[in-house]
Amino acid sequence: MNAVRERNVNAAAPENGRDRERRAPAYDAYVDEMDGDTLVIETRGLTKRYDERTAVDHVDLRVRRGEVYGFLGPNGAGKTTTLRMLLGLVRPTAGDARVVGAPAGSPAGLAKIGAMIEAPAFYPFLSGRDNLRVLAKHAGVPEARIETVLEEVGLAARAGDRFSAYSQGMKQRLGIAAALLKDPELLILDEPTNGLDPEGMLEIRELIRSLGQGRRTVLLSSHLLGEVEQICDRVGIIRAGKLVAEGTVDELRGRDWLRISAEPLEQAQSVIRRVPGVEQVSRNGRALHVTADPSHAAEINRALVSAGIAVHELRRERPGLEAIFLDLVRDHETEVHA
Amino acid sequence: MTGSIAAELMIVRKRAATWILLGIWIALAMFFGYILPYVSAPDGPEAVRQAEIADLLPGQLVSAVLEGVPFFGGVLVLILGVLIMGGEYGWGTLKTLFTQRSSRTLIVGAKLVALGIVLLGFAMATFATSALASLVIAWLEDAPVTWPSASLVLRGIGATWLIFAVWAALGVLLAAISRGTALAIGIGILYGLVIEGLMAALFDQISLVQPLVEGLLRANGYSLAATLGVSTAATQENGPGMFSGPFVSGLQATLAMAAYLIAFVAITVGLIRRRDIA
Numbered sequence A: 001m002n003a004v005r006e007r008n009v010n011a012a013a014p015e016n017g018r019d020r021e022r023r024a025p026a027y028d029a030y031v032d033e034m035d036g037d038t039l040v041i042e043t044r045g046l047t048k049r050y051d052e053r054t055a056v057d058h059v060d061l062r063v064r065r066g067e068v069y070g071f072l073g074p075n076g077a078g079k080t081t082t083l084r085m086l087l088g089l090v091r092p093t094a095g096d097a098r099v100v101g102a103p104a105g106s107p108a109g110l111a112k113i114g115a116m117i118e119a120p121a122f123y124p125f126l127s128g129r130d131n132l133r134v135l136a137k138h139a140g141v142p143e144a145r146i147e148t149v150l151e152e153v154g155l156a157a158r159a160g161d162r163f164s165a166y167s168q169g170m171k172q173r174l175g176i177a178a179a180l181l182k183d184p185e186l187l188i189l190d191e192p193t194n195g196l197d198p199e200g201m202l203e204i205r206e207l208i209r210s211l212g213q214g215r216r217t218v219l220l221s222s223h224l225l226g227e228v229e230q231i232c233d234r235v236g237i238i239r240a241g242k243l244v245a246e247g248t249v250d251e252l253r254g255r256d257w258l259r260i261s262a263e264p265l266e267q268a269q270s271v272i273r274r275v276p277g278v279e280q281v282s283r284n285g286r287a288l289h290v291t292a293d294p295s296h297a298a299e300i301n302r303a304l305v306s307a308g309i310a311v312h313e314l315r316r317e318r319p320g321l322e323a324i325f326l327d328l329v330r331d332h333e334t335e336v337h338a
Numbered sequence B: 001m002t003g004s005i006a007a008e009l010m011i012v013r014k015r016a017a018t019w020i021l022l023g024i025w026i027a028l029a030m031f032f033g034y035i036l037p038y039v040s041a042p043d044g045p046e047a048v049r050q051a052e053i054a055d056l057l058p059g060q061l062v063s064a065v066l067e068g069v070p071f072f073g074g075v076l077v078l079i080l081g082v083l084i085m086g087g088e089y090g091w092g093t094l095k096t097l098f099t100q101r102s103s104r105t106l107i108v109g110a111k112l113v114a115l116g117i118v119l120l121g122f123a124m125a126t127f128a129t130s131a132l133a134s135l136v137i138a139w140l141e142d143a144p145v146t147w148p149s150a151s152l153v154l155r156g157i158g159a160t161w162l163i164f165a166v167w168a169a170l171g172v173l174l175a176a177i178s179r180g181t182a183l184a185i186g187i188g189i190l191y192g193l194v195i196e197g198l199m200a201a202l203f204d205q206i207s208l209v210q211p212l213v214e215g216l217l218r219a220n221g222y223s224l225a226a227t228l229g230v231s232t233a234a235t236q237e238n239g240p241g242m243f244s245g246p247f248v249s250g251l252q253a254t255l256a257m258a259a260y261l262i263a264f265v266a267i268t269v270g271l272i273r274r275r276d277i278a
């Protein structure tokens, strides 16, 4: 965690198009005044042990109002167990959680939360619409909401079919529709795009993004890094039950770097080192990995060319979340075997 | 709460298993209660035959229905109880229900109230079809139609409901304990058919087990039926549901059944409240 946090300190967090578009001014305001009131989810030392195995280990999760928070982790890391505890389905062994201002699982809190945990679970002999009707009655939601949410997830045309006859993707859509029924302040979605086709994934991601605008908060678990990268404001990475990193996608990702392949490489390396603004140059296979603000690219190129070096490629690279994620997971594997 | 009850009623109403069980129960009640006794009524002397037929006429409606309730009816609604609760575990729908708005107690409560309403429907349907069957027999036999008093019919429906409710609640409890359907149905039928039957049969030989047998569901159910006119001779000929005593007083039987109902419901709610939902 420290490694990631340290990297954040000098990271100039490059603003990209997505971020500018996603972050309404209101969002920054929420972040600035991050006090108790803006925290939609706050857990302290949340722990769940099953016999010998600790599924969730002292997790302190803070999700702020209005953000889309990505909860990332490999299989069995404890994502679902954490979400279950936030909903009161599973009782923590230790620690506690407050969700939308109420203790986890209390009726007052649940009224403001829409959730889908693991596989969508409905009555197989009821139609999609009737399943939603059952939930609307339980939740005290006007039936008019049903058609709205069916439209929203693109299931209106098949809403009269029995749930047992749905394809996996349709079941998933119904699960999301059910989560939206209460028009909730907080949406908790456990791997929401699981089982969807690429087009469906795109649709649901856009839906989640649009839902996450304004004051609504979305907590989304996933192991699809690309997905999280695309739609989340902030990310928490959980590994073997422990929250090992937390920050915005850009913070976690670190800075862009330059990839340069040139001939001869040795000589290029020493030339680049002398260019002002270059912090570090290292060999990365048959190319050079240059840590420098990408605005120096032109200068570096000029220096190389005037030194008579042939530049084959000069590319700005963006470190993916995947690399960081895999780093964190691999760290753990060596820990386990040590 | 009313919304939750309406939701749970919708689930049972739209579930085929509910109607299949109702159909089987009504068919059993008709066949063993009316059709079989009628066609097998002895051809011998007219007086003997008339005595047999008299039990099938509208006047004996309440005892004719209640004869089959404490055992056959009980085991059938036990299956209904198991299906209603066990299905939730099989489909994983508890996690969906428990993340709506209401507390677990309220949702399980709504489920049980809905089951109670369905059982009232079962009881009334049994009385309605039996009344129809007795009417047909009266017409075939050219016998006069005299109905039992309304208060007796109401008490009959009440007793039927109470016996049903206890067995169904046992089914719900077994499903909650085993978190599923298959094991609960197996154990429920084993208990209803074998254990209760063996204990009742043993009673004939070993007087030591009498207090134990007096506590069984079958003994209390049949005792309740006996106070409403079911003859002890009839219960002894009830096939695998055979019961020859001991009988307890109507009040004791009612209290015992009510206590069972409360206990089964309380344990179910307590279990579901406490346990993690996977």
Ligand SMILES: Nc1ncnc2c1ncn2[C@@H]1O[C@H](COP(=O)(O)OP(=O)(O)OP(=O)(O)O)[C@@H](O)[C@H]1O
Residues within 6 Å of the ligand: A050, A053, A054, A055, A073, A074, A075, A076, A077, A078, A079, A080, A081, A082, A223, B278
């Ligand atoms: N009911 C349970 N009994 C025992 N162990 C459990 C139970 N539920 C979860 N676990 C264990 O807790 C750990 C975390 O499981 P969890 O389902 O939270 O993981 P996850 O991060 O959601 O994984 P995935 O990406 O596969 O969904 C796993 O090791 C799992 O085996």
Ligand SMILES: [Mg+2]
Residues within 6 Å of the ligand: A079, A080, A081, A118, A190
């Ligand atoms: Mg999971």
